[in-house]
Amino acid sequence: MLAATVFACLLFFLMLVGLYIRASPILSIVPITDLLFSSVWGPSDGKFGFLPFIMGTLWVTGLATIIAVPISLLSSIYLSEYAGNRLRNAVKPLIDLLAGIPSVVYGLWGVLAVVPFIKNTLAPALGVETIGGYGILAGGIVLSIMVFPIIISVTGEVLRSVSQDMREVSLSLGATKWQTIKHVVLRKARPGIFAAIVLGFSRAFGETMAVLMVVGNVAKVPTSVFDPAYPLPALIANTFGEMMSIPLYDSAILLAALMLLIVVLIFNILARMVLIKIERGVI
Amino acid sequence: MELRRIEESIFKVLMVLSLMIVVGSLLAVIGVILWKGLPVLNIDMLTKTAQGGYYLGKGGGILNAIIGSLYLAIGGTALAFLLSIGVAFYLQKEYSGGTRLSSITRLSLDILWGTPSIVYGAFGFTVLMYFHMRASLLAGIIVLALLELPIMTRTMEEVIKTVPQELKEVSYSLGATRLETTLRVVAKQALPGLMTGVLIAFGRGIGDAASILFTAGYTDRIPTSLFDATASLPLAIFFQLGTPLPQVQQKAYASAVILLLIILAISITTRLLSRKYTKYIIK
Numbered sequence: 001m002l003a004a005t006v007f008a009c010l011l012f013f014l015m016l017v018g019l020y021i022r023a024s025p026i027l028s029i030v031p032i033t034d035l036l037f038s039s040v041w042g043p044s045d046g047k048f049g050f051l052p053f054i055m056g057t058l059w060v061t062g063l064a065t066i067i068a069v070p071i072s073l074l075s076s077i078y079l080s081e082y083a084g085n086r087l088r089n090a091v092k093p094l095i096d097l098l099a100g101i102p103s104v105v106y107g108l109w110g111v112l113a114v115v116p117f118i119k120n121t122l123a124p125a126l127g128v129e130t131i132g133g134y135g136i137l138a139g140g141i142v143l144s145i146m147v148f149p150i151i152i153s154v155t156g157e158v159l160r161s162v163s164q165d166m167r168e169v170s171l172s173l174g175a176t177k178w179q180t181i182k183h184v185v186l187r188k189a190r191p192g193i194f195a196a197i198v199l200g201f202s203r204a205f206g207e208t209m210a211v212l213m214v215v216g217n218v219a220k221v222p223t224s225v226f227d228p229a230y231p232l233p234a235l236i237a238n239t240f241g242e243m244m245s246i247p248l249y250d251s252a253i254l255l256a257a258l259m260l261l262i263v264v265l266i267f268n269i270l271a272r273m274v275l276i277k278i279e280r281g282v283i
Numbered sequence: 284m285e286l287r288r289i290e291e292s293i294f295k296v297l298m299v300l301s302l303m304i305v306v307g308s309l310l311a312v313i314g315v316i317l318w319k320g321l322p323v324l325n326i327d328m329l330t331k332t333a334q335g336g337y338y339l340g341k342g343g344g345i346l347n348a349i350i351g352s353l354y355l356a357i358g359g360t361a362l363a364f365l366l367s368i369g370v371a372f373y374l375q376k377e378y379s380g381g382t383r384l385s386s387i388t389r390l391s392l393d394i395l396w397g398t399p400s401i402v403y404g405a406f407g408f409t410v411l412m413y414f415h416m417r418a419s420l421l422a423g424i425i426v427l428a429l430l431e432l433p434i435m436t437r438t439m440e441e442v443i444k445t446v447p448q449e450l451k452e453v454s455y456s457l458g459a460t461r462l463e464t465t466l467r468v469v470a471k472q473a474l475p476g477l478m479t480g481v482l483i484a485f486g487r488g489i490g491d492a493a494s495i496l497f498t499a500g501y502t503d504r505i506p507t508s509l510f511d512a513t514a515s516l517p518l519a520i521f522f523q524l525g526t527p528l529p530q531v532q533q534k535a536y537a538s539a540v541i542l543l544l545i546i547l548a549i550s551i552t553t554r555l556l557s558r559k560y561t562k563y564i565i566k
Contacts, residue, residue: 001369001370001372001373001378002373003369004365004366004367004369004370004373005369005370005373005374005379005384005388006384007366008366008370008388008391008392008395008432008433008436009384009387009388009391011391011395011429011432012391012394012395012398014406015398015402015403015406018406018409018410019402019405019406019409022409070301071301071304071305072301072305074294074297074298074300074301074302075298075301075302075304075305077298078295078298078299078301078302079302082295082298091302091306093550093554094306094309095305096550097309097546097547097550098305098308098309100483100486100487100490100546100549100550101309101312101313101490101543101546102489102490102491102492102517102542102546103490103491103492103493103517104490104492104517104518104520104521104539104542105312105316105490105520105539105542105543105546106312107521108316108520108524108535108536108539109311109312109315109316111524112315112316112319112536113311113315145308145312148305148308152305176287176288176291177291178287178290178291178294178295179287179291199397202397203397205399206398206399206400206401206402207399208399208400208401208492208493209492209493209517209521213521213524233399233401233493236401236404236405237401237404237493237496240404240405240408240496240497253405254405254409257401257402257405257406260399260401260402261398261399261402264394264397264398264399264402265394267397268393268394268397269390269394272390272393272394276386276390
C-alpha cells in the first residue's frame with residue numbers, strides 16, 4: 001500500500017522530468033523568448049515559434065470560460081440555495097453524466113450542431129467570414145459545456161460549506177434571500193468560487209479532441225472569435241505521427257506538452273490550496 | 284414592488300434560465316448524436332471488423348474498435364484498481380495517520396486528475412520511445428491505468444472516509460488487526476462506493492482518445508496479444524469523421540451512438556448499484 005501511495009505521489013514528478021528531458025534539446029538551442037513569442041512556425045526550417053498556438057489556446061479557453069462561468073455559477077447558486085431536494089436530486093445525475101460524456105462525442109456534436117449553426121445562421125446574420133463555421137467560437141461553445149460540470153460541482157461544495165448560521169443572521173436582519181446570497185454567502189464563498197473557475201479554466205486548457213475537431217487548426221495568431229485557431233493540445237495530437245522525420249520536431253512537441261503540464265500544475269495547486277483551506281475552515 | 288424584490292426575481296429568472304441551458308445542452312448533445320447516429324447504426328457495424336477499403340466506403344463494421352476499447356478499458360481499470368485500492372486504504376487515519384505523506388498524496392492525485400489526457404499520451408509515448416517499443420495494447424492499458432488512477436483513488440478515498448470511526452473501533456475492540464478491519468469491515472461497508480469509483484474510472488477510460496492516440500495505435504484487426512496495436516471506439520469516431528466520404532462519416536455517428544450508450548449504461552448501473560447495496564450498510 002505504501003509503495004502504491006509513493007508511486008501515486010511520484011507519478012507527477014516522473015511526467016514532469018520525463019517531458020523536460022525530452023524537451024531539453026530544443027530549449028538548449030532556441031532561446032525561450034523565441035519559443036514563446038515568435039509567431040513563425042516552420043519546423044522544417046528549424047523555426048519553432050509557439051505564439052500562434054499559445055494565443056489559440058488562450059482565445060479558445062478564455063471564450064469558453066466567459067461563456068461557462070456565469071451560466072455555471074447561476075445554476076449552482078440556484079441548485080444549492082433555491083432548489084428543493086427533488087430538483088437537486090434530479091439534476092445531479094444529469095450533471096454527472098455531462099461530465100462523463102467522452103470528449104470525442106462532444107467534438108462530434110460540435111461538428112454536427114455548432115459548426116453548421118455558425119456557418120449557416122450566425123455568420124451570415126452578422127456578416128462575418130468563417131472557414132465553414134470552424135473556429136474559436138465553435139471551440140469555445142463546445143468547451144464551455146464541457147466545463148459546466150466541474151464549475152457547478154466545485155461551487156456547489158463551496159456554497160454548502162458556508163455556515164447556515166450566517167444565512168440566518170442575515171435573514172433575521174430583514175435581508176431578502178437574494179440579498180443574503182449576494183452580500184453574505186457569495187462574499188464568504190468568493191475564494192472557493194475563484195478556485196472553481198480556475199479549475200474549470202485549467203480543464204478547458206488541456207482539452208484536446210473536442211477542440212481539435214471544431215477549431216479549424218490554422219497556425220496563425222487569431223484576431224477575432226470567428227477566426228480559426230490552433231491550440232497547443234491540438235498541435236500535439238496532430239503532429240505526433242510525422243514529427244520523427246524532422247530534427248528537433250519531437251522535442252518541440254514534447255515542449256508543448258510540458259508547457260501544458262506546467263500551466264495546469266500552477267492552476268491546480270493554486271485552486272487546491274484555496275479549497276483545502278476552505279475545508280479546514282481557515283477561510 | 285420594492286427594488287430589491289425586483290432584483291431578486293430578475294436573478295431568479297436568470298438562474299432558472301442558466302440551469303435550463305446546462306440541462307438543455309446535455310439533452311442537445313445526446314439528442315443530436317442519437318438522431319444522426321441511430322438511423323445509420325446497423326447490425327454489421329456491431330458484428331464485423333473493418334474490411335479492406337472500409338475507409339473508402341466499403342463494407343464491414345467497427346467490431347475491432349469495440350473489442351479493442353473493451354480490452355483497453357477493462358485492462359486499464361483492472362490495473363488502476365490494483366494501485367488505487369492500496370492507496371485509498373492507505374490514506375485512512377490508521378495507516379498514514381494524517382501525516383504529510385497523505386496530504387501530499389491527495390494533492391498529487393488532484394493535480395493528476397486535472398492533468399490533460401494528451402499529456403499522459405505524450406508522456407506514455409516518450410516512455411515507449413525510451414524502451415524502443417511500438418504502440419500496443421499493453422502500452423494503451425498502462426497509460427489508461429495511469430489516467431484512471433487519480434479518479435478512482437479519490438472517489439474510493441472519499442467513500443472510505445465516510446465509514447464511521449465507531450465501527451472500526453468496535454472491530455479493533457474485538458481483537459481484529461488493522462488489516463482484518465480494513466478488509467472485512469471497511470471494504471464491506473464501502474463496497475458500493477468502491478464499485479462506483481471503478482465504474483466512473485472505467486467510463487473515463489473507455490471514452491478517452493488523446494491518451495491512447497500514440498500509445499495504443501490503430502488497426503483493423505482484433506488484437507490477439509498484448510503487444511499488438513489495437514483500435515478503440517473514440518479513435519474510430521475521430522478517424523471516420525476525418526475521412527472525406529459522407530458514408531464513412533455516417534459510420535462515425537453510429538460509432539458515437541455505441542460509445543454514448545456504453546457511457547449511459549455505466550451511469551445507470553452506477554446509480555442502481557449504489558441504491559441496491561446501500562441497503563446492506565450499517566448506518
